[in-house]
Structure formats: C-alpha cells, structure tokens
Amino acid sequence: MGEARADARDTAWSLAARVLDELDELTGALVAVIVEQNPGYQVVDVVPDDDLWRSCHDNLRRVLQLIGRPAGTDEDLYDAAKATGRRRAEQQLPLDDVLRSFRIGGRLVWQALTAQARATGSVNNEAMLDLATRVWEVVDATSAQVALAYHAAERSFVRADEQRRASLWEGLLQGRAADAGFAYEAGRALRLPISGPYVVVAAAGPGDAAFAEPLGTALEDLGSASAWQSRADVLVGLVSLPGREVSGAVAAIASVLTLPAGVSLVVDGLAAVHTAYRQAVLAMRTVPPGRVEVVCLAERLPEALLLSSPELTESLQQDWLGGLLDLRTAERGPLLETLATWVRTGGSATRSAQALHCHRNTVLNRIHRLEELTGRSLTGGELALELALVVRALPFLPPPRVP
Numbered sequence: 001m002g003e004a005r006a007d008a009r010d011t012a013w014s015l016a017a018r019v020l021d022e023l024d025e026l027t028g029a030l031v032a033v034i035v036e037q038n039p040g041y042q043v044v045d046v047v048p049d050d051d052l053w054r055s056c057h058d059n060l061r062r063v064l065q066l067i068g069r070p071a072g073t074d075e076d077l078y079d080a081a082k083a084t085g086r087r088r089a090e091q092q093l094p095l096d097d098v099l100r101s102f103r104i105g106g107r108l109v110w111q112a113l114t115a116q117a118r119a120t121g122s123v124n125n126e127a128m129l130d131l132a133t134r135v136w137e138v139v140d141a142t143s144a145q146v147a148l149a150y151h152a153a154e155r156s157f158v159r160a161d162e163q164r165r166a167s168l169w170e171g172l173l174q175g176r177a178a179d180a181g182f183a184y185e186a187g188r189a190l191r192l193p194i195s196g197p198y199v200v201v202a203a204a205g206p207g208d209a210a211f212a213e214p215l216g217t218a219l220e221d222l223g224s225a226s227a228w229q230s231r232a233d234v235l236v237g238l239v240s241l242p243g244r245e246v247s248g249a250v251a252a253i254a255s256v257l258t259l260p261a262g263v264s265l266v267v268d269g270l271a272a273v274h275t276a277y278r279q280a281v282l283a284m285r286t287v288p289p290g291r292v293e294v295v296c297l298a299e300r301l302p303e304a305l306l307l308s309s310p311e312l313t314e315s316l317q318q319d320w321l322g323g324l325l326d327l328r329t330a331e332r333g334p335l336l337e338t339l340a341t342w343v344r345t346g347g348s349a350t351r352s353a354q355a356l357h358c359h360r361n362t363v364l365n366r367i368h369r370l371e372e373l374t375g376r377s378l379t380g381g382e383l384a385l386e387l388a389l390v391v392r393a394l395p396f397l398p399p400p401r402v403p
Contacts, residue, residue: 011127012134013068018116019109020064027057030108037104040097047091055084056105059142063109066138067131078145085149089157095150099143106139165189169229173236175274183270190227190238195269197244201237201253201294202280203261204287211235211257218252234281235259238273241266246296254294260287261294282307288395302392313393320390323373325397335373336394338366343391347379 019026031053034041041047047055058080066077088098110132117128168186177183180194187194203211212228215237219226223242228235239249244266253261262283264276282304283297297304306313317325324335338356342363345351349367353360367378376387 009068009134012113012131015113015116015120015131016064016067019112020061022112023057023061023064026060026108026112027053030056030060030105033104033108034101038097038100040094040100046093047088051087055080055087056101059084059102060105060109063105063138063142066142067109067113067134078142081142081145082149085146086153088146089150089153095147098146098150102139102143102146106135109139110135166229169236172238172270172273173277175271177270177273187270192225192227192238192240192270197241197266197268198270198273198276199239199241199246199249199266200264200273200276200280201235201239201261202277202284203235203237203257203259204284205231205233205235205259211259214256215253218256219249222248222252224249224252234284235261236277236280238270246298250294250296257294258292260284260292262286262300263294263296265297279304302389303396306389306393307396313396316386316390317393317397320376320387321374324370327373335366335370336397338363339370339378340391340394342367342378343388 031049034052034056041052062077062080069077084098088095113131113135114128117131168189171177171182172186177186183194186192212230212235215228216226219239225240226237228237237253239253241249246263246266250263253263262280262285264279264283267273267276279297283295283300285307286297286300286303287293287295306316324332327335338352341352341355345355349360349363352363356363370376371378378387
C-alpha cells in the first residue's frame, strides 16, 4: 500500500512539473476564463488586470507544487493563497467570487494534468484516480486558507474602522470639529452634514449599542440623519434636524429608548457638538433617580443650573430646609411632597389639598411643621424665588436616614 501511494505521488509530481513548465500559458488561460465565467470581477471592477494575473500565476504555481507533496509538509506553500485572501478582502471583492475563481483554477489544473498524462501515455487509470483526489484536496485546502485570510482581514478592517470612528467621535466631543478638515472627515465617516442644526442626545449607560439601529430608523422616518456611539457610561447620539424643531425627534427617541436621556439645546453644525454634548449630559442628570424619560435641557434649565453648582445647591438646601433634612423617611417624605405642591400651587391650601388628596387642614398643619423645622415663613405673602429653586432641587437630595 505504501509503495502504491509513493508511486501515485511520484506520478502527480512528475505531471505537475511538466505543467509548471507551461505556467505562463496556463495563467493566461485562467485569467481569460475568470473574466468570462466569474462576472464579479467585472461588475465590481476592483481587481486590476496585473493583480489578477499575478495572483493566478502565484496560486497556480503553489497548487502544482502542493500536488506532489505529502500531507503535513505543505504549510509553507499557502503564502499565495493567504495573500490573495487578504488582498481581495481589502478590495472588498465578495468571498464567493474569490472562491469560485479557485474552483475554476482547480478545473484548469486538472485538465492540464490529464493532457500531460495522455501525452506521456504511461499513466494508468488507478494513478489518475489518485491524482484527481489529490488535486481537489489541494484545491479545497488552498481555498480554506484563502477564506481564513479573507475573514481575518475583514475582522482587522472592522476593528480599524471602529477605532477610527471612535477616534472621530472623541474628537467631535472634544471640540476638534472647529477645524474644517476634521469636520469634513467626521461628517463623511458618520454620514452627517457638516453644517445645519443639531442636537446631541446622552442616554445613561453603560451605553447600549443595541439601541443605535432602531433609533436611527425612527429618526430617519422623520427625515433626521443621526449617528450613535456607545461609550463606557453613556450612549451618545448626534441628530441632524431638518428644521430647528426638536419635539418630533424627542418623541421618536423616547419611543425607542428605555434609558434616562437628555437632549441638548439646538446648536449649529458639527463644530458646536462638544458644547451640545456637555449640555446633553447635564440634561440627562436632571432625570430624577429611578425614572426613565427623555428630557430637553430647554425645559430643565433651573435644574441644570443647580446641578452645575453642587456646592451652591447644597448651601441653598441647607439654608432653606434646615432640620427637615435630618428627619427620618416616614416624616420627611410627606413634608417634602407637601412643600413641592405648596410652591407649585402658589401657596394655595385648597389646591394643594386637592393635588395631595388630603384635607385642607392637613396641608396647613404640614406647612406649620415645615415653618418650625426651617425657621422660614411659608405663608402670608409671595413665595421666595430661592424656595422655588430649592423645590426644583428636591429630587437630587441625598437619601434620608433609614427609620
């Protein structure tokens, strides 16, 4: 059995060596058949003629060299296949078209080998069957190497593209789009206009890339182009508005997102995205803990101002709320709710009672208790502007003591 296999290998190598002597002629024939029978090369038109010829030449040579080699000793002869796989991935030629060309090449190699066998007249049928098996083993193994190299290159390109996009995003959020060249590059990569009205969206994270596609679709239905980037702690979106109207975009975003999110003021062009990003994050922070909603900075300016100066906000709260902050949950909660309602209704006991679903006297008793705890008068005149700001800051108070 071993002697028969050696004879078959010798036959294969002898015939392959004869075909190698006519390699240039075989290469020309393969190029012509690929162009005729594999239309992907013509339709896509990304493989130059000299590139195709050199690839066919190098791979035919390696396939013929591999045919006479024993299994396990041919790894070094896959260099042409790997190079072709990488290059075709770079050229974005579909992998199916690449592998079809290798099958065409295998058929031509087999035809050339059988022609040499007929010319010598010394090869029997059994040897030819063994040769056929070896030819297609080599073609299959070579094709596998092409596919592996192609997919590895694709993954590398995807990583490089993701890194480039991430770099462009960071540049936008840091203000680099003030440079016209950077703005043009970022706009082209993200498929967004350089100028025109924009809002930035920031959604509490970690950023979930699964939202990006449905968000893009919902906004596209409104005529708004958008781009989304998932960061470590936030999902960021750039939304180009067809006009300066924000409400439609906000409604579309809210219909998709299940995360607390903030929307910036409208800014002009990519050059102002870094400012809008800070605004969007600030708006996002105004969403009270435990709530899921999309809020616009334009509607949360007092809260945003308070959050922008936490030390001043804390001082304001301490000054106005005093001992109220030291109460336990059971007493503090109803009092704070009553205070917020009292301010919202302009100091009306009747309307506060209706909103709180309690008796008017209950409201007045609570207001009296609040006056005792804070040392402030809450009745008998206009409510102070500072108190309105304190009420705006109530959702961001530190948690009360456990009862």
